[in-house]
Amino acid sequence: MAVPRERTPLYRQLAGHYRHAIDAGTLAPGDRMPSVRTLMERHQVSLSTALQMCRHLEAQGLLEARPRSGYFVRARARASLVPVAEPRPWMPDLLQYVGINQRVSSILARGLQADVKINLAVAHGSPSLYPVNALRQATIRALRDHPMLYGTPPPGGGEARFRAALARRALEARMNVNPEEIVVTHGCIEAINLALRAVAGAGDVVAVESPTYYALLQTLESMGMRALEIPTSPQTGISLEALELASETYDNIKAIIVVPHFQNPLGSVMPDSHKARLVTWAASRGIAIIEDDTYSALGDDGNVPAAVRSWDTTGNVIHCASLHKTLAPGMRLGWIAGAKWQGRVEMLKYAQTRPNEALAQIAMGEFIDSPRYDRHLRHLRAQLREHRAAMAEAIATYFPAGTRLTLPAGGLSLWVEMPGGVSSELLFDAALAKGIRVAPGSLFSNSARYDHFLRINGGQPFTREVDAAVRTLASEIARLLDTKR
Amino acid sequence: MAVPRERTPLYRQLAGHYRHAIDAGTLAPGDRMPSVRTLMERHQVSLSTALQMCRHLEAQGLLEARPRSGYFVRARARASLVPVAEPRPWMPDLLQYVGINQRVSSILARGLQADVKINLAVAHGSPSLYPVNALRQATIRALRDHPMLYGTPPPGGGEARFRAALARRALEARMNVNPEEIVVTHGCIEAINLALRAVAGAGDVVAVESPTYYALLQTLESMGMRALEIPTSPQTGISLEALELASETYDNIKAIIVVPHFQNPLGSVMPDSHKARLVTWAASRGIAIIEDDTYSALGDDGNVPAAVRSWDTTGNVIHCASLHKTLAPGMRLGWIAGAKWQGRVEMLKYAQTRPNEALAQIAMGEFIDSPRYDRHLRHLRAQLREHRAAMAEAIATYFPAGTRLTLPAGGLSLWVEMPGGVSSELLFDAALAKGIRVAPGSLFSNSARYDHFLRINGGQPFTREVDAAVRTLASEIARLLDTKR
Numbered sequence: 017m018a019v020p021r022e023r024t025p026l027y028r029q030l031a032g033h034y035r036h037a038i039d040a041g042t043l044a045p046g047d048r049m050p051s052v053r054t055l056m057e058r059h060q061v062s063l064s065t066a067l068q069m070c071r072h073l074e075a076q077g078l079l080e081a082r083p084r085s086g087y088f089v090r091a092r093a094r095a096s097l098v099p100v101a102e103p104r105p106w107m108p109d110l111l112q113y114v115g116i117n118q119r120v121s122s123i124l125a126r127g128l129q130a131d132v133k134i135n136l137a138v139a140h141g142s143p144s145l146y147p148v149n150a151l152r153q154a155t156i157r158a159l160r161d162h163p164m165l166y167g168t169p170p171p172g173g174g175e176a177r178f179r180a181a182l183a184r185r186a187l188e189a190r191m192n193v194n195p196e197e198i199v200v201t202h203g204c205i206e207a208i209n210l211a212l213r214a215v216a217g218a219g220d221v222v223a224v225e226s227p228t229y230y231a232l233l234q235t236l237e238s239m240g241m242r243a244l245e246i247p248t249s250p251q252t253g254i255s256l257e258a259l260e261l262a263s264e265t266y267d268n269i270k271a272i273i274v275v276p277h278f279q280n281p282l283g284s285v286m287p288d289s290h291k292a293r294l295v296t297w298a299a300s301r302g303i304a305i306i307e308d309d310t311y312s313a314l315g316d317d318g319n320v321p322a323a324v325r326s327w328d329t330t331g332n333v334i335h336c337a338s339l340h341k342t343l344a345p346g347m348r349l350g351w352i353a354g355a356k357w358q359g360r361v362e363m364l365k366y367a368q369t370r371p372n373e374a375l376a377q378i379a380m381g382e383f384i385d386s387p388r389y390d391r392h393l394r395h396l397r398a399q400l401r402e403h404r405a406a407m408a409e410a411i412a413t414y415f416p417a418g419t420r421l422t423l424p425a426g427g428l429s430l431w432v433e434m435p436g437g438v439s440s441e442l443l444f445d446a447a448l449a450k451g452i453r454v455a456p457g458s459l460f461s462n463s464a465r466y467d468h469f470l471r472i473n474g475g476q477p478f479t480r481e482v483d484a485a486v487r488t489l490a491s492e493i494a495r496l497l498d499t500k501r
Numbered sequence: 502m503a504v505p506r507e508r509t510p511l512y513r514q515l516a517g518h519y520r521h522a523i524d525a526g527t528l529a530p531g532d533r534m535p536s537v538r539t540l541m542e543r544h545q546v547s548l549s550t551a552l553q554m555c556r557h558l559e560a561q562g563l564l565e566a567r568p569r570s571g572y573f574v575r576a577r578a579r580a581s582l583v584p585v586a587e588p589r590p591w592m593p594d595l596l597q598y599v600g601i602n603q604r605v606s607s608i609l610a611r612g613l614q615a616d617v618k619i620n621l622a623v624a625h626g627s628p629s630l631y632p633v634n635a636l637r638q639a640t641i642r643a644l645r646d647h648p649m650l651y652g653t654p655p656p657g658g659g660e661a662r663f664r665a666a667l668a669r670r671a672l673e674a675r676m677n678v679n680p681e682e683i684v685v686t687h688g689c690i691e692a693i694n695l696a697l698r699a700v701a702g703a704g705d706v707v708a709v710e711s712p713t714y715y716a717l718l719q720t721l722e723s724m725g726m727r728a729l730e731i732p733t734s735p736q737t738g739i740s741l742e743a744l745e746l747a748s749e750t751y752d753n754i755k756a757i758i759v760v761p762h763f764q765n766p767l768g769s770v771m772p773d774s775h776k777a778r779l780v781t782w783a784a785s786r787g788i789a790i791i792e793d794d795t796y797s798a799l800g801d802d803g804n805v806p807a808a809v810r811s812w813d814t815t816g817n818v819i820h821c822a823s824l825h826k827t828l829a830p831g832m833r834l835g836w837i838a839g840a841k842w843q844g845r846v847e848m849l850k851y852a853q854t855r856p857n858e859a860l861a862q863i864a865m866g867e868f869i870d871s872p873r874y875d876r877h878l879r880h881l882r883a884q885l886r887e888h889r890a891a892m893a894e895a896i897a898t899y900f901p902a903g904t905r906l907t908l909p910a911g912g913l914s915l916w917v918e919m920p921g922g923v924s925s926e927l928l929f930d931a932a933l934a935k936g937i938r939v940a941p942g943s944l945f946s947n948s949a950r951y952d953h954f955l956r957i958n959g960g961q962p963f964t965r966e967v968d969a970a971v972r973t974l975a976s977e978i979a980r981l982l983d984t985k986r
Contacts, residue, residue: 117848124851128657143652151651152644155860159637166636166831167628172613202687202854209853217725218703234852240702346651348858363602366609367719368694369687369854373833373861375640 027068030059034069035402038078038089049079049087075480077409090413099422100282100433103247103255108223108262116233116462123441123459126448133451134485139229139280139428140345141475145399147383147392151344154379162378170374173362174200174351178381182351185384189312190326191335197353199365200372204310204338205231207352208273209239210364211334214357215304216241216270223262223272223303225254227431227460227469229280232273232308243462244269250422250431253279253286256293263301271304277321278311281431281460281471283424285315288322295327304357305333310350313342313393315426316401331356339380341428342393347376397426399477404430406478407486414490416497430472437468438496446492452485512553515544519554520887523563523574534564534572560965562894584907585767585918588732588740593708593747601718601947608926608944611933618936619970624714624765624913625830626960630884632877636829636864643863655859658847659685659836663866667836670869674797675811676820682838684850685857689795689823690716692837693758694724695849696819699842700789701726701755708747708757708788710739712916712945712954714765717758717793728947729754735907735916738764738771741778748786756789762806763796766916766945766956768909770800773807780812789842790818795835798827798878800911801886816841824865826913827878832861882911884962889915891963892971899975901982915957922953923981931977937970 024032037043050058055066070087073079079087127137159165173179179195186193201207208231216222218240224232226245236243244262247255254274263269274294276286286294298305307324315321325333334357338350349372354361365371383389407430408423415421418435434440440456447454457469476482509517522528535543540551555572558564564572612622644650658664664680671678686692693716701707703725709717711730721728729747732740739759748754759779761771771779783790792809800806810818819842823835834857839846850856868874892915893908900906903920919925925941932939942954961967 117852121844121848124657138654140654143649146652148649148651152648155644156641159640163637164628164633164831166633166829167631169623169625169830170833172609202857205852206854213723231852234848238698238849238852340654344651345654346649346859348655348855359606363606363719364723367602367690367716367723369691370716370833372687374831375861376858 026061027065027072030055030061030065030069031072034073035078043089045089047089048085049089051086075478075483077406077413077478077483098420100250100420100431102249102251103226105247105255105258107265108244108246108258116230116237116459120230120234120459123444123456126445127453130448130453131451132448132453134481135453136473136476136482136485137453137455137471138473138475139455139471140341140473141396141400141428142477143345144477145396145475146344147388148344148346150388151347151379151383154382155375158375158378158382162374165374165378170371172366172371174198174372175374175377175381177385178377179351181381181385186323188320189309189323191323193325193335193353197358199352199354199361200377201350201352201365202369202372203340203348204308204336204350205235206369207336207338207350208232208306208308209235210352210361210368211306211336211354211357212236212239212241212271213364214334214354214360215306220270221266221268223259223269225274225279225282226463227281227457227466228273229275230459233460233462245461245463248279248282248284250282250284252290253282253284254290254294256290256297259294260297263303269301269303271306272298273306273308274324275308275311276324277309278314278424278427280311280427281429281455283422283427283429283431285321285425286324291322291324292327295324295333299328299330299332307333307335309335309337310341311427314397314400314428316397317425318394318397325353325355328355334361339384342396343380343384343389347380349376349380400426400428400475403476403478404474407472407474407482410478410483410486411472414487416490416494428473428475430474432470432472434468434470434493436497436500438493438500440467440470442496443470443489443492446496447489450488450492452488454489511546512550512557515540515546515550515554516557519558520563528574530574532574533570534574536571560963560968562891562898562963562968583905585735585905585916587734587736588711590732590740590743592750593729593731593743601715601722601944605715605719605944608929608941611930612938615933615938616936617933617938619966620938621958621961621967621970622938622940622956623958623960624940624956625826625958626881626885626913627962628830629962630881630960631829632868632873633829633831635873636832636868639864639867640860643860643867647859647863650859655856657851657856659683659857660859660862660866662870663862664836666866666870671808673805674794674808676808678810678820678838682843684837684839684846685862686835686837686850687854687857688825688833689793689821689835690720691850691854692821692823692835693717693791693793694720695837695846695853696791696821696839696842697721697724697726697756698849699819699839699845700791705755706751706753708744708754710759710764710767711948712766712942712951713758714760715944718945718947730946730948733764733767733769735767735769737775738767738769739775739779741775741782744779745782748788754786754788756791757783758791758793759809760793760796761809762794763799763909763912765796765912766914766940768907768912768914768916770806770910771809776807776809777812780809780818784813784815784817792818792820794820794822795826796912799882799885799913801882802910803879803882810838810840813840819846824869827881828865828869828874832865834861834865885911885913885960888961888963889959892957892959892967895963895968895971896957896975899972901975901979904978913958913960915959917955917957919953919955919978921982921985923978923985925952925955927981928955928974928977931981932974935973935977937973939974
C-alpha cells in the first residue's frame with residue numbers, strides 16, 4: 017500500500033492501493049473494479065469503508081459508477097496528453113517592454129474584485145495541508161516562555177535557535193551554512209530583493225528562467241534592472257547552452273536567478289550535472305548566482321535534491337529560501353545566505369526592514385528542529401502528489417484536444433499549454449466571471465511567449481467543486497477556440 | 502499631585518508631588534525637605550512610604566541625604582546648562598562622502614561585540630514601559646479566534662480591522678486617511694523605503710533634516726540617492742529658509758523627509774505654521790513630502806500634534822508611522838499612506854516583502870482600538886518624562902562645563918553637545934570598554950558636523966547603575982578633553 021500513515025483513514029489507504037494498481041496498469045481503463053462485497057472480504061473492511069473508497073476514487077476521476085453494474089476504471093485521457101514542448105532555442109533578448117507590474121497589478125486587482133469561488137491561481141497548498149494547530153501551540157508556548165518578547169527589539173540577523181535549525185536542515189540539501197551567515201527575511205521574496213540589491217543596480221542585466229514567476233519580474237522592474245529571459249526546459253530547467261550563448265552577446269550580465277527544483281511555474285528540476293556546470297561557468301565569468309530554493313522539500317520521492325550552493329567553492333552563490341510553501345502559507349519566514357556579499361546583505365536587510373520579529377522564529381524554529389517537521393513533510397508530499405495527479409487527470413480528460421501539460425515530480429504548480437493560441441487573459445476574464453481564478457501565462461514573461469499558457473494550482477484537494485471548475489475552464493477554452501475559427 | 506494613576510505606588514505619587522514643587526521652585530536648591538516625621542503626618546503615610554519617597558528622589562538626583570540632618574534639595578546644574586545652539590546657517594551641500602553604511606555597520610558591530618551593561622544608545626523605552634502582558638494575551642486570543650491563520654496567506658495591504666483602527670487613531674493627528682489607503686509595513690523603516698522608492702531613484706537628491714537618524718542616511722545611501730542635509734533647529738525642526746534657499750541651487754530635489762514631532766535625535770517639534778508653509782511650498786515646487794510621524798504620541802502634554810499630512814490638499818504628503826516606539830519595541834509594525842503614489846507604493850510593497858503576517862496585526866488592532874491604548878500612552882508619557890528629566894539632570898550635574906543639552910518636551914532621545922570638540926567616536930570606544938554604549942553624533946550626518954555630539958536614550962528608568970554610567974561617561978569626556986589640551 018502506498019504511504020500508509022498513522023492518521024490516514026482506512027478508506028484513503030485502500031484508495032492509495034487501488035490508485036497504484038491503476039497507475040501501474042494492473043487495472044486498465046474499462047476494467048471492472050472488484051465488487052464492494054469482494055473489497056469487504058479481501059481487505060476485511062466495513063461496507064461503509066469500501067463504499068467511501070470507491071466514491072473517493074470516483075471523485076478523483078479514476079473510477080466511474082455504472083448503474084446496477086458497479087464501479088469501472090475510467091478511460092483516461094492522460095495517455096493522449098503531450099508534455100509541454102521543450103523550448104525552441106531563441107536568442108535571449110532584452111525586451112524593451114516595461115509594464116509587468118502594471119499587468120500584474122491589473123490582473124491581481126481584477127482577481128480581488130471578483131467573487132472567486134475556486135481559486136486555482138495560487139502557488140501554495142490549501143490550509144488543510146499545513147500543521148496549523150501544532151504551530152499555534154508552538155506560538156503560545158513561545159509567548160509563555162519569553163514574557164518580555166514584545167518589549168525588546170528582535171535580535172539582529174534572526175533568532176539564534178531558528179538560524180541553527182535552518183542551518184541543520186540545509187545539511188539535507190548538502191549545504192554547509194554557518195548559522196551566522198543566515199539572515200532571516202520576510203519570505204523568499206525579501207531574500208531575492210536583498211540578493212539583487214547586493215549584486216546589481218538599476219540598468220544592470222539579470223538572467224532569469226523563462227517562464228519565471230511574476231514576483232521576480234516585478235522585483236526586477238521595480239529596481240530598474242533588465243530581465244534577460246533564458247529558454248528553460250520543462251524537464252531540466254534553464255538551458256545552459258542558451259545562457260552561455262547569451263553571455264557572448266551581453267557582457268554585462270550581473271546575476272543569474274534560478275529556481276533549481278520544482279520551478280514555478282514549470283516544475284522542472286535541474287540535473288546535478290547542470291548545477292555543477294552552472295556554478296563553475298558563472299564563477300569563471302564573474303556572474304553571481306542567486307538560488308531560490310523554496311520548493312526543494314516538495315519532491316514526490318521525498319529526497320531533498322542538492323542545492324546549487326552545495327557546488328560553490330568561491331562564495332559566488334547566494335542561497336534564498338522560505339518556509340512559506342512548506343510549513344505555513346500564513347507565515348512569511350524566509351532566509352538568505354549572502355556568500356561573498358554577506359556584509360552587504362546584512363546592511364541592506366537592516367536598512368530595508370530591520371531584523372524580523374522573534375515570535376514566529378521561535379515557534380517555527382522549535383517545529384522545524386523536531387521530527388514533527390519530517391512527518392509533516394511526508395504527509396504534505398503525499399497529499400500534493402495526489403492532488404497534482406488528480407488535477408492533471410481532470411485537465412487531460414476535459415480540456416480540448418491539443419492541450420499540452422507536463423506533470424512534474426514535485427511542487428505546487430501545473431503548467432498547461434492551451435491549443436490554438438487561446439489567449440490566457442481572455443480565459444482569465446471569462447473564468448473569473450464564473451467564479452474561477454487561474455494564473456494567465458502572460459504573467460510569467462515580459463514577452464508574449466506564454467500568452468496561451470496557464471498555471472494551475474496543484475495544491476488543493478480535488479473536490480467535486482474543483483472538478484466542476486476544470487470542466488468550466490475546458491468549455492470556456494473550447495468556446496474561445498471556436499471564436500478564433 | 503501629578504498624574505495619579507491607580508497602579509502608581511503611594512511613594513511615587515508623593516515623589517511626583519515633591520518633584521513638582523522642586524521644578525516650580527517652591528523648594529529651592531539647598532532647602533531642607535520636610536522631615537520624615539512631618540511627611541508621615543502631613544500625608545498620612547507610613548514611615549516606610551515616606552523613606553521610600555525620599556530615597557526615590559535621591560536616586561533621581563533631586564535630593565541629597567546629609568548625615569544626621571535629613572534630606573536637602575540638591576543644587577541643580579540644569580540652570581547652568583545651555584541648550585544646544587540653533588544651527589548656524591550653512592549652504593546645504595551634497596556631500597560626496599559615501600560610507601555611512603560602513604560607519605554605522607562598524608559602530609554597530611563594535612557595540613555587539615562588547616559586553617554592554619548599560620545601553621544608552623537605543624531610541625526606545627525599556628521593556629517595562631510597554632504592555633507586554635496585555636499584548637501576549639491579545640496574541641493568544643487572536644490565535645484561538647483564527648484557527649486557520651497560519652494556513653492562508655495574509656490579506657493584501659493589511660488586516661482590515663487593524664487598518665481601520667489605525668485610520669481612527671490618525672484622526673487624533675487631524676488626518677483623514679481611508680483605511681484602504683493604509684498599507685501595513687515592517688516598521689516605519691520599510692514605509693520610508695517604499696516612499697523613497699515610490700518618488701525617487703538612484704542619483705536623485707532628497708532633502709533631510711540635519712542631524713537625522715542614521716537609518717535614513719543608510720537607506721538613502723543603499724539606494725544610491727543623495728542626501729541634502731538641511732540645517733535643523735533643536736526647537737522648531739527643519740529650517741524652511743534653508744530649504745527654500747537650497748532648492749534655488751538644486752533644482753532636482755525629489756523629496757523632503759521630515760520627522761515633525763520629537764525628531765530623532767533632536768527632539769524638535771515643528772510649529773503648525775511651519776508645517777502649513779512647508780506643505781504649500783513643496784506642492785508648488787513639485788517636491789514630495791515624506792513624513793515620518795513615529796513619535797507624535799510621545800509628547801509630555803499628551804496632545805497629539807497635527808500631522809504635516811493634515812494640511813495636504815494635493816496628495817503630495819506620504820505619511821509613514823510605526824507602533825514600534827509607542828506600543829511594542831519587539832513588534833515591527835508600521836504603516837504608510839501613499840497619497841498620489843498609492844498605486845506605486847502598493848506595488849512596491851508587494852514586490853519587496855509581500856503583505857505582512859496577520860497575527861500581530863489582529864492582536865495590535867484589538868489593543869489600539871481600545872481605551873487600553875490611551876491608558877498605556879498616558880502611563881508611557883509620564884514615565885518617559887520622568888526618565889528623560891532624570892537623565893538630563895544627571896548629565897547637567899556630571900558632564901564637564903561647556904556641555905550643552907536641550908531637554909525636549911517629548912520623545913525618547915537627548916541630544917548632547919560635548920565641550921571642546923571631544924570626538925564622539927573616541928568616547929564611544931572608551932565608554933564601550935567600560936560596558937556603556939552610547940550613539941556617537943557622527944552617525945547622524947554624512948558631514949563631520951556632529952562628531953562631538955551624543956544621542957543618549959531618555960527611555961529607561963534612572964537607576965543607580967545608570968547614574969554610575971553617566972558619571973563614567975562624564976569622567977571619560979573630561980579625560981578626552983584633557984588629552985586634547
